[in-house]
Amino acid sequence: METLELDIVKQENLIYEKPRLMNDNPMHYCPGCSHGVVHKLIAEVIDEMGMEEKTIGIAPVGCAVFAYNYLDIDWIEAAHGRAPAVATAVKRLNPNKMVFTYQGDGDLAAIGTAETIHACNRGENIVIVFINNAIYGMTGGQMAPTTLLDMQTSTCPYGRKVELNGYPLKISDLLALLDGTCLVTRQAVHTATAVRRAKRTLRKAFENSMARKGTSVVEFVSNCPSGWKLTPEQANQWMIKNMFPKYPLGDLKDI
């Protein structure tokens, strides 16, 4: 225990530490994936708001299906796409709790489109954290509703074509039109600056839910190194070059 005596671990010298609400379970996420950073930000925000004992997370089906293994709060694992419906009941039956969903693009913008739109339109006082990496990661890289035109996936190996698959779905733009949403924003976690901005926005979203301002949607434009078959660094560069023009970062709505 001699190392504990080192100056660097003295409380007054600490400038960074692992979020208290993140446990030591080994993460199943691929190296370089955005999920880990977003998990960390949510853990920090819940802790800093002092809401650990009042927060209930709703996990999706997809890469984040095991989100409940990493954050030490109460979790409900929902059926594919139904997290906003599950969250609706949790919040309505427990108005003093802080409730959020954590969903990918397939979960939120394909199979769960109806639940997403109607929860937002009712202005449920929840936070929807939306990871958009334009691909189905968990099942091995199939086309998602947000897959870019000409982007190759295992179910559009020749690239996404309009005549066959239609257009990438800009679901956040759609959600921003609904009267029930109070904050709809696109963030990323590829640089330190972006991470800091994203955390401030997440905090605002969670505060909105407790202030009963309506639904807050925080989209994270994300990478998928494994699904995109790129290194983490290449994936971030590809995201900047191809994803950001289609899904520009910034607030779509903030009232």
Next chain:
Amino acid sequence: MAEEVKLMKGNEAIAHAAIRYGTDGYFGYPITPQSEIMETLMDEKPWETTGMVVLQAESEIAAINMLYGGAACGKRVMTSSSSPGISLKQEGISYMAGAELPALIVNVMRGGPGLGTIQPSQADYFQAVKGGGHGDYRLITLAPASVQEMADHVALAFDLAFKYNNPAMILADGVIGQMMEKVILPEQRPRKTEEEIRREQTWATLGKTKDRKPNIITSLELDSSIMEHNNIRFQNKYKQIEENEVIFEELLCDDAEYLIVAFGSAARISQKAVELAREEGMKVGLFRPVTLWPFPKKRLKSYSEKIKGILTVELNAGQMVEDVRLAVECKVPVNHYGRLGGIVPTPDEVVEELMKLK
């Protein structure tokens, strides 16, 4: 609210009984012939009295997943629908069985398949008692045969669901939902407080307190050896339910040479048929399963040595008849009589079928 005697529809009785039971939430989507349930709740505004949440969802799928969320919090939550809508809910029911969540689902059956008809039917028997969703699971299934039972089964279904942490269904039909009868509504019970739920449903996701680990509600387990273990636990629970919770009603069965086995509205019609047949000298009794699952197979088996024949009367092409034949191990002839597609048989038709047993 004290105990009250009222004249009302079966659907309305369910709504009133739900409020008086201290239900925390109702989540539904309109469909004939059960829309009066949500309409009555909206009319009664229980959020102003007991604090019960009533929400019209965007679909049956959303409603059943709202139920999943509410049940995960240890709340008393319910939904209602009719046959096509119940089909949409099957995925969610399977998830609740897999996550061992208690909740009440009401199915006021109409004729199918497909969009079918809005008239009464009992053609969802298989779906309810054999597991309509995916995976090896059982749904506690109650079959009310009167408006009074529509009210009483709300409490019974919730009590059983919470005793075994399993979803329960009231399997009614359009006749029982729409007909008006006298009903005694129970006195108002208080809703459970959060403290009570935390104490009784220690698994509920109401926020992690410092004295326990996070509660996680899921049906997912990738390790198949653990998943098999979970399944064995479910099966043991189902065995316990089959041992302890069978309910049935017997009318004039003591001296009976023949039995009618029928549930729900078919049992009401059969009751008159028994009377008519006895007037003609045929010793007939009525055996009415109240729990369709667990099915009263032991009791039925006990009749197999004593009687000459059984007629099942159902508003379907012959579903429960399979369970009756299994119960009596084919030791006595078991005939089926059913009308299909929303047609309700008359007592005379049933008597005619009874005579064929002779």
